[in-house]
Amino acid sequence: MKIAVLPGDGIGPEIVAEAIKILEVLRAEGISLELDVAPVGGAAVDQTGDPLPPSTLTLCEQADAVLFGAIGGPRYDTLPREQRPERGLLRLRKAMDLFANLRPAQVFPELVAASTLRPEVVSGLDILIVRELTGDIYFGEPRGIRTNGAGEREGFNTMVYSESEIRRVAHWGFQAAMRRQRRLCSVDKMNVLECTQLWRDVVTEIAPEYPEVTLSHMLVDNAAMQLVRHPRQFDVIVTGNLFGDILSDEASMLTGSIGMLPSASLNARGQGLYEPIHGSAPDIAGQGKANPLAQILSVAMMFRYSLHRSDLAERIEEAVRSVLAQGIRTADIAQAGEGIVSTGQMGDAVATALRAH
Numbered sequence: 001m002k003i004a005v006l007p008g009d010g011i012g013p014e015i016v017a018e019a020i021k022i023l024e025v026l027r028a029e030g031i032s033l034e035l036d037v038a039p040v041g042g043a044a045v046d047q048t049g050d051p052l053p054p055s056t057l058t059l060c061e062q063a064d065a066v067l068f069g070a071i072g073g074p075r076y077d078t079l080p081r082e083q084r085p086e087r088g089l090l091r092l093r094k095a096m097d098l099f100a101n102l103r104p105a106q107v108f109p110e111l112v113a114a115s116t117l118r119p120e121v122v123s124g125l126d127i128l129i130v131r132e133l134t135g136d137i138y139f140g141e142p143r144g145i146r147t148n149g150a151g152e153r154e155g156f157n158t159m160v161y162s163e164s165e166i167r168r169v170a171h172w173g174f175q176a177a178m179r180r181q182r183r184l185c186s187v188d189k190m191n192v193l194e195c196t197q198l199w200r201d202v203v204t205e206i207a208p209e210y211p212e213v214t215l216s217h218m219l220v221d222n223a224a225m226q227l228v229r230h231p232r233q234f235d236v237i238v239t240g241n242l243f244g245d246i247l248s249d250e251a252s253m254l255t256g257s258i259g260m261l262p263s264a265s266l267n268a269r270g271q272g273l274y275e276p277i278h279g280s281a282p283d284i285a286g287q288g289k290a291n292p293l294a295q296i297l298s299v300a301m302m303f304r305y306s307l308h309r310s311d312l313a314e315r316i317e318e319a320v321r322s323v324l325a326q327g328i329r330t331a332d333i334a335q336a337g338e339g340i341v342s343t344g345q346m347g348d349a350v351a352t353a354l355r356a357h
């Protein structure tokens with residue numbers, strides 16, 4: 001199994017190092033894993049001037065899966081847009097056609113107390129956000145900053161979805177719901193935006209193909225509110241790129257920390273890119289404070305979706321569970337009075353638990 005490893009910037013390399021400890025445990029058991037590390041984001045800009053060098057893209061295209069850390073940082077925010085770290089990630093998602101982004105928000109029982117919501121609201125929570133990842137206002141043209149007729153600058157972007165783009169990710173949402181509680185909530189803003197009126201129309205059109213799934217629709221502002229009011233009403237949420245980006249950060253806090261949420265970004269060929277949903281966290285980079293569990297849980301998703309080893313995915317998730325049950329906490333998930341471990345200690349603890357299971 002060939003894995004392209006792209007650590008990136010900020011806490012990216014720190015948490016990827018912990019994910020590699022997990023892969024090393026499995027390698028020691030005889031599982032054949034080839035890891036090829038390549039630069040992306042700001043690290044690649046520093047080396048080559050390009051946030052996604054051609055050699056990195058080729059490596060990813062030829063791999064069975066991509067393990068991605070995080071990219072970005074204030075140092076790069078004033079560069080021309082094409083040279084910014086974020087463009088490297090967006091170009092990689094687009095080039096590999098990774099349109100289906102799965103972001104599961106599950107609350108580990110041991111972390112119910114770490115949630116910002118009351119235990120009775122989040123206990124047992126298990127939501128899957130299916131975020132469209134290669135369309136929407138992220139990629140729509142025209143875009144830019146121009147001078148308007150009044151001689152002042154105006155910024156503009158284009159929210160655009162073709163029906164085929166909506167259809168393929170909606171199928172993903174319905175099929176995921178079939179494997180779960182069979183409830184799909186499609187989130188849009190059809191009361192204002194034509195683009196998302198089409199979204200609602202297309203999702204509604206394909207619903208008859210899934211008679212066992214209960215489909216509902218919700219406007220995104222209400223969805224943001226409902227996620228903190230009564231999150232367990234949701235099973236699978238399917239939504240566009242921008243709304244999915246925002247709602248998944250919100251949903252992460254229900255689980256205790258953004259440092260807990262992994263993701264899988266999949267194309268129709270079964271290739272996948274696996275990354276935490278959070279960013280490079282410049283405020284804590286280099287301090288050993290980052291929670292590596294989102295990255296480690298992304299490794300579990302990689303075994304489930306691209307490497308066809310659900311057994312290994314479950315073992316990794318079980319190892320995380322057992323570490324949390326032992327009370328081992330990084331700062332972001334610790335309660336007052338609980339001891340705090342470093343990024344490296346958390347990774348070591350999961351590796352030890354994995355060896356034992």
Ligand SMILES: NC(=O)c1ccc[n+]([C@@H]2O[C@H](COP(=O)([O-])OP(=O)(O)OC[C@H]3O[C@@H](n4cnc5c(N)ncnc54)[C@H](O)[C@@H]3O)[C@@H](O)[C@H]2O)c1
Nearest residue numbers: 070071072073259277278279280281282283284290291332
């Ligand atoms: N996929 C990605 O690589 C990705 C995702 C989001 C943001 N970004 C980039 O990251 C940079 C910083 O963005 P931001 O600050 O808005 O978002 P962020 O997700 O990096 O950080 C937000 C907050 O969450 C905390 N946090 C994030 N991950 C954590 C972890 N694993 N453990 C503990 N705490 C964690 C950070 O310390 C920070 O306080 C920007 O350049 C942005 O473009 C990259």
Ligand SMILES: CC(C)[C@H](C(=O)O)[C@@H](O)C(=O)O
Nearest residue numbers: 072086089090245277278279
């Ligand atoms: C860094 C940025 C381009 C990215 C996004 O908006 O998709 C990030 O926020 C994410 O959630 O993966």
Ligand SMILES: [Mg+2]
Nearest residue numbers: 245246249277
């Ligand atoms: Mg985001």
